[in-house]
Amino acid sequence: HMYGYGLKSMMLSMIETICKVTEGEGNIGLVNKIIELGQELLQRPVTLLNGVKEVLSAFQGKYKLVLATKGDLFDQQRKIANSGLQEYFTHIEIMSDKKKADYKKLLDKLECSPEKFLMIGNSIKSDIIPVLELGGYAAHVPHHVTWAYEQYEGKVEYRNFIQLNHIEDITNYL
Structure with missing residues (x-):
């Protein structure tokens, strides 16, 4: 903290x-x-997860794509630049944290109502739950490595929750 x-x-x-x-x-x-x-x-290179670039390519121009991440500003900026993905996003937000209030602030900045917002992420705790609590949509893409701080033991029971096996599966919903 x-x-x-x-x-x-x-x-x-x-x-x-x-x-x-x-x-x-x-x-x-x-x-x-x-x-x-x-x-x-x-100094390690950024390694993209399988399917990320393909999904972004498929949705670019159809949706307003926003990258929301948390962490050290300089390190996150470096990762984003080295990923080669900046061109896909209309807005990039590096947050100090990803809680309900942080997403509310982001949505206000984007002039986007929660009902028209979909978050795709690998952390139930910081990507999924806060967005669902605001009334938005959230799609969980599991990752084999999840930081202990981001572990979530409960069951997610929201109407706007989507459980994916792979990021490419989101194309079945949009």
């Missing part, structure tokens, strides 16, 4: 943990190792 989301926040948390665990007596080499690993991760 103090550092936000993203790799740099994780690095700060790891350094803070070293300080706490070692009562401030930790080897500076550990901090250097965290920085080294973080820099390596920040």
Whole structure:
């Protein structure tokens, strides 16, 4: 809650943990190792999930496509630029968090009513539930790796909820 989301926040948390665990007596080499690993991760290429580009191509021009993501501004901007997907979106929003109020603010900015908004995402907790609570539509695309913070144990029971196996399946709904 103090550092936000993203790799740099994780690095700060790891350094803070070293300080706490070692009562401030930790080897500076550990901090250097965290920085080294973080820099390596920040330079990794962006890997698109199968079907994403095809779905965006199919919907471009038919719908107003918006990319909504959360995390560190610079890191998210880098990922978006390196993804090669910016051309598909009419608006890109990098949020500090993805809660109901954040989506409400985004919808107000877009002048879009919740009933005309569909969120497609892999996190039930931050992509799906907040949008459904606003009265929008949300389609969940499961991913084999989901951050523990984003885990959601409950059952999603909303009329506007769509469960997908693959992102390409959304074409059956639109």
